[in-house]
Amino acid sequence: MRIGADSHSVADATSRQLAADISRKATTLLQSYENRLGVRVEDIRSRPQLAERDLDLLLQVQAFVKAAIWYEQASKAGNSGEGAFDNFGRILLRSARRVDQGMETATQDQRFGDAWSSIQANLRQIRLDESTSSR
Numbered sequence: 577m578r579i580g581a582d583s584h585s586v587a588d589a590t591s592r593q594l595a596a597d598i599s600r601k602a603t604t605l606l607q608s609y610e611n612r613l614g615v616r617v618e619d620i621r622s623r624p625q626l627a628e629r630d631l632d633l634l635l636q637v638q639a640f641v642k643a644a645i646w647y648e649q650a651s652k653a654g655n656s657g658e659g660a661f662d663n664f665g666r667i668l669l670r671s672a673r674r675v676d677q678g679m680e681t682a683t684q685d686q687r688f689g690d691a692w693s694s695i696q697a698n699l700r701q702i703r704l705d706e707s708t709s710s711r
Contacts, residue, residue: 594651595648602644605691613626629678632681640672647667
């Protein structure tokens, strides 16, 4: 239930800021992980000896970044509508679960874990309208 235009615009601004924070942190995480592995998602030729589990996590993080970018785009005023924004939120959260799964087997360091924990703190703030779910 919306109390008025002012409370709605504050919620919209908060959602936009949260989406921007997640997108920025996700992009930084991907760049950091690529640097640690010594490859870029677009070009892995320089390090063919990387473990499958590390490459899998790299792809999962890249997919998460794309979902975060979509979520941020959908958060902007005039884009998509609330139902679509919630759909992008669900996509983002599913992508985050796949990163969690990849982390179970991939080689990690404390810096990656700390950065991911910071993103997870943002993800816990996402509130979705479950009535618009289209799984």
